[in-house]
Amino acid sequence: MxxxxxxxxxxxxxxxxxxxxxxxxxxxxxxxxxxxxxxxxIGFNKALVFTRxxxxxxxxxQKQHKKYHKSPLQTVDLAKYIGHGILTSNxxxxxxxxxxxxxxxxxxxLLGLLHIMNDTIQKEVSRIKPNEVQNIFPLxxxxxxxxxxNSLFSRxxxxxxxxxxxxxxxxxxxxxxxxxxxxYFKWWFKLxxxxxxxxxxxxxxxxxxxxxxxxxxQSKVDKDDLLAMLLKARxxxxxxxxxxxxxDEVLILFTAGHETTANALSxxxxxxxxxxxxxxxxxxxxxxLDLESDDIMQQISQLNYTKQCLExxxxxxxxxxxxxxxxxxxxxxxxxxIPKNTMILMSVYELHRYADFxxxxxxxxxxxFNIENKKDFxxxxxxxxxxxxxxxxxxxxMYEMVLTVAEIVKKYNLQTxxxxxxxxxxxxxxxxxxxxxxxxx
Numbered sequence: 001m002x003x004x005x006x007x008x009x010x011x012x013x014x015x016x017x018x019x020x021x022x023x024x025x026x027x028x029x030x031x032x033x034x035x036x037x038x039x040x041x042i043g044f045n046k047a048l049v050f051t052r053x054x055x056x057x058x059x060x061x062q063k064q065h066k067k068y069h070k071s072p073l074q075t076v077d078l079a080k081y082i083g084h085g086i087l088t089s090n091x092x093x094x095x096x097x098x099x100x101x102x103x104x105x106x107x108x109x110l111l112g113l114l115h116i117m118n119d120t121i122q123k124e125v126s127r128i129k130p131n132e133v134q135n136i137f138p139l140x141x142x143x144x145x146x147x148x149x150n151s152l153f154s155r156x157x158x159x160x161x162x163x164x165x166x167x168x169x170x171x172x173x174x175x176x177x178x179x180x181x182x183x184y185f186k187w188w189f190k191l192x193x194x195x196x197x198x199x200x201x202x203x204x205x206x207x208x209x210x211x212x213x214x215x216x217x218q219s220k221v222d223k224d225d226l227l228a229m230l231l232k233a234r235x236x237x238x239x240x241x242x243x244x245x246x247x248d249e250v251l252i253l254f255t256a257g258h259e260t261t262a263n264a265l266s267x268x269x270x271x272x273x274x275x276x277x278x279x280x281x282x283x284x285x286x287x288x289l290d291l292e293s294d295d296i297m298q299q300i301s302q303l304n305y306t307k308q309c310l311e312x313x314x315x316x317x318x319x320x321x322x323x324x325x326x327x328x329x330x331x332x333x334x335x336x337x338i339p340k341n342t343m344i345l346m347s348v349y350e351l352h353r354y355a356d357f358x359x360x361x362x363x364x365x366x367x368x369f370n371i372e373n374k375k376d377f378x379x380x381x382x383x384x385x386x387x388x389x390x391x392x393x394x395x396x397x398m399y400e401m402v403l404t405v406a407e408i409v410k411k412y413n414l415q416t417x418x419x420x421x422x423x424x425x426x427x428x429x430x431x432x433x434x435x436x437x438x439x440x441x
Contacts, residue, residue: 005034009041020181022425024349031350042183048343052350054379059333060325060344061387068325071343077179081172081202082255083248086392098392100241101249104229105392110399112224113151114296118403120150125407130440137434140265144258147400152250153212154225161208168205169255172198177426209247260319260428261397265404268313270421270434271364273414278366282306286406303402308366310401314383316364321349321429323385348382412438
């Protein structure tokens with residue numbers, strides 16, 4: 001890949017302030033200028049390959065996935081803050097723990113969590129102040145966090161600990177973004193003690209989780225929640241997860257589970273507030289159903305248009321807007337040699353808005369995701385990743401989001417004066433603020 005167009009380290013440094021705030025316009029300018037694959041120099045003899053090529057993305061994530069691992073951006077930089085769980089591990093270690101965690105997210109297991117999920121959603125939605133403009137992003141953050149907390153622990157008396165854990169994960173994420181986007185200052189981050197300060201915060205978060213886990217074990221109460229399933233998980237020799245590993249898996253479920261869902265919900269509700277016709281269709285669909293029914297899965301299965309709105313929202317604003325991989329051996333793609341240790345950053349955000357593959361790519365059009373059209377977009381749509389490392393909690397997230405949108409639109413007509421959301425790309429794609437007026441129906 002030596003022949004690829006290359007962005008110099010000088011250009012990166014020259015654009016450092018805008019890259020730190022939001023690198024996506026910088027990426028887009030270079031994709032438009034240099035094509036679907038280019039390199040960015042980040043140091044002496046070091047470069048990152050950026051791509052929005054659907055063929056290369058499919059090659060790396062699916063066809064030749066065994067030749068690629070998660071990059072050190074996750075397995076080293078992110079892992080030092082949230083541990084070595086299924087999101088941040090590779091190889092046999094990842095396969096072993098994926099096999100142990102995945103059964104907790106099978107559809108049959110999720111049936112038992114739907115009532116916990118639905119009750120939590122209704123409680124959080126009841127906190128919305130009617131006929132008042134509010135920033136929906138923190139509301140959805142709290143809602144998604146409580147859904148994960150209650151689904152994991154089945155407890156309502158740990159609000160203070162959970163709020164503290166939420167603050168810790170957000171503070172560490174901001175630090176990690178600075179390390180990634182200002183890699184030339186890493187020496188200062190270490191020397192000044194900034195990194196150590198945030199590592200200490202991580203240990204405080206682990207202490208909070210360990211306390212909750214220990215209380216469950218000592219109570220000897222068997223509950224039908226995610227923690228119970230993880231405590232029962234066994235390696236092939238019938239031994240349980242070590243406590244440190246269990247804490248890492250729980251911490252990753254918290255971090256990834258609530259954040260990406262909160263982002264997707266905030267963007268989708270904004271899009272519905274801007275598109276009253278689509279919102280009306282969601283309202284008509286929801287009005288035909290009894291959301292208080294005991295058969296929650298049956299209700300979800302009938303909310304097809306609501307689901308399409310969420311799918312379109314995640315196309316325009318994919319929570320996982322960049323996917324990283326590193327080649328663990330030499331590979332070849334369309335005549336190009338990909339040497340071992342090549343780091344590839346795949347821009348899901350660019351691919352989801354690529355005019356070559358999407359008609360009116362910047363337009364909110366849920367109809368494009370109806371059942372007849374879906375097969376046309378499989379090569380260009382990756383809201384939960386793809387291949388063996390596709391998000392383990394994708395069904396959990398979709399059930400939660402469909403129920404939340406249905407509950408909110410049933411009660412409120414959403415309106416906003418905001419023309420465009422300002423995005424805040426951190427580890428996941430966040431909105432900065434989403435002011436919405438919740439008018440009682």
